[in-house]
Structures are given as C-alpha cells and as structure tokens.
Amino acid sequence: MSRHDHFYRMAERYYANGQVDDAIGMLLQSLGEDPDQSDAHAFLSLCLIKRNRLHAAELEAGRALELEPESPFAHLAAAIAAIARRNLKQAQAHLDSARELQPDSAAIADAYARLYLAWGRDAQALEEARHACELDPDDPDYPALLASLELRRGDRARAEALARDVLRGHPEHVEALCVLGHCELAAGRTDSARDHAAWALQIDPMDGEALPLMAAVKARRSWALGLWWRFQSFISAGSRTRAVVLLIGMFLIYRIALIALPQNGLPQWTGPLSYAWLLFCAYTWIAPSLFWRSVKKELEQVKLRPGF
Secondary structure (H helix, E strand, O other): OOOOHHHHHHHHHHOOOOOOHHHHHHHHHHHHHHHOHOOOOOOOOHHHHOOOOOHHHHHHHHHHHHHHHOOOOHHHHHHHHHHHHOOHHHHHHHHHHHHOOOOOHHHHHHHHHHHHHHOOOHHHHHHHHHHHHHHHHOOOHHHHHHHHHHHHHOOOOHHHHHHHHHHHHHOOOHHHHHHHHOOOOHOOOHHHHHHHHHHHHHHHHOOHHHHHHHHHHHHHHHHHHHHHHHHHHHHOOOHHHHHHHHHHHHHHHHOOOOOHHHHOHHHHHHHHHHHHHHHHHHHHHHHHHHHHHHHHHHHOOOOOOOOO
16 A cells, blocks of 8 residues: 555544544645545545635645546535535536436435535435435434434434434434434433533534534523524524625614604603613624623533544
C-alpha cells in the first residue's frame, strides 16, 4: 500500500469515528504525497463541510471534478457542498449526474433526501431516505436520516424506534443521538434529552444538530428564555423572505393598532401598547445573549473526548 493510500484509509477511519479534524490532517498528508487524487479532494470537501468551511469545501469539490469529471463521488461532494451553501438547483444538477453514473448508490439517494429536505419537499425526502435504507441497510447514516424525517412529519414512535436501532449498533452516532434526544424532549423527559445532547457534543462539539438540541433543552427548562427561543425558531423557520415578511407584518400591526385605538374610542390603550412594544423589543434584544450565556454554562459541564 502506498503512503497516500495509507493516509486516505486513516482519514476514513477517523471520519467514521467523528474525528473530522484528524481526518482532514490525514487527507492533507495524502494530497501532499499525490495532489491529483480526485477522491481525496472530494473526501476533503465532505470533511470541510462538517467544519462549516463551505467556500473551501466548494473549491475542493471543484478540484475533484476537474481531475475526474465522470466521478460519482466528486459529483456527490459537489452536490453536498452546494446544499450547504443553499445552491439547491446546482446541487440537483450534480446529483442527477451522479445518479446517471451510479444509479444504485445509497449515498446519492441519501444526498437527494437531504436536498429535498433543504427544499422543504418532505414527501420526496422521505421516499429517497427509505430508498437509501433499502440500497444499504447496514450503513447507520441512512436510517438515522430516516428517523429525523419521521420525527419531522410527526411520527415520534417510528423515529424513536429507528434511532434506538441505530444506537444499538453504533452508540456514538450523533444524528441518531440527536433524534432520540428530541423524542425524549417531546415526551417531557428533559433530563434524558439533555444527556443525549451532552453525549452528542462530547462526540462532536461542532455538530449542527447537537447544539440546537442543547438549546431546545435550555428553552424547555427556562420559561422566560424559552419564550425567546420558540419565537426565534418560529420566525426563522423557512426562508429569509418569510422571516422579513413576518417581522414587517408585526410592526405594521402595531402601527395600525396605534392609529385604530383612538379612532375607536380607546385612546387610553395607546400608552400601554407602546410600552408593551418597547418591552418586546428590549426582550428580543437582551434575551439572546442571556440564552446563549446559559447554553455556554451548560456546555462547560460537557467533558469532551480526548482528541478534540
């Protein structure tokens, strides 16, 4: 086995264990030995996405395609990078190319599911996730995504069963831990949900699902701060345009109420309404810093694994 192959295999091992930074280090050493490895560039792109280095990930995926334009793995990496950057039409084009080259790939079906999820097409996402599980029933990533989608559509029992099944064979699977944590939180078992969030953060402190789970636990435990978390979750759900429209709509309703109250013989309510609006604005300005300070204190209690 050549040195660059050895480094690549080590990167695969690190990545499978959630040690993304170590995987990046191995891939850089592999590319140092042979910079023209398309698969290594594509794999490095996936690792960089995990670390939210999206521009660098896109460049690595592009380099992989330059080296091997007919590589399904390179198209897959480019698609996942495009999904992360919300370039969904570009992602679909890469996935269509990848599926033409490798029609029975579970990884490509999984990526389609994540694309449709980003697009808000939950039914299509669920169909592709189930297809990925059929193509490769032994890979824990696919049933974990399916569990997340089942939870999203409201079938908590099915989501919990899938997540527990994944964790029986892979107790450190972060996505399954987060799904189970959300199931526990929905059932009112806050302490158990917190344990799952802490466990997931111990495995990968930068995971994009574990941090929101911990925040949701804090929101459930604190009524005052939790009110802000639920408000911002409602506002931010969906597109940026939707969020802007909702906020502008709230302000317009407030202004219309100020005009309408005196005209309807209720001038005494304009003062309390103005004070209530000012309190609401102050709350939405102060609450985020208090909320995340509380989450930070919670995270300080999480003991990370060696290697992070």
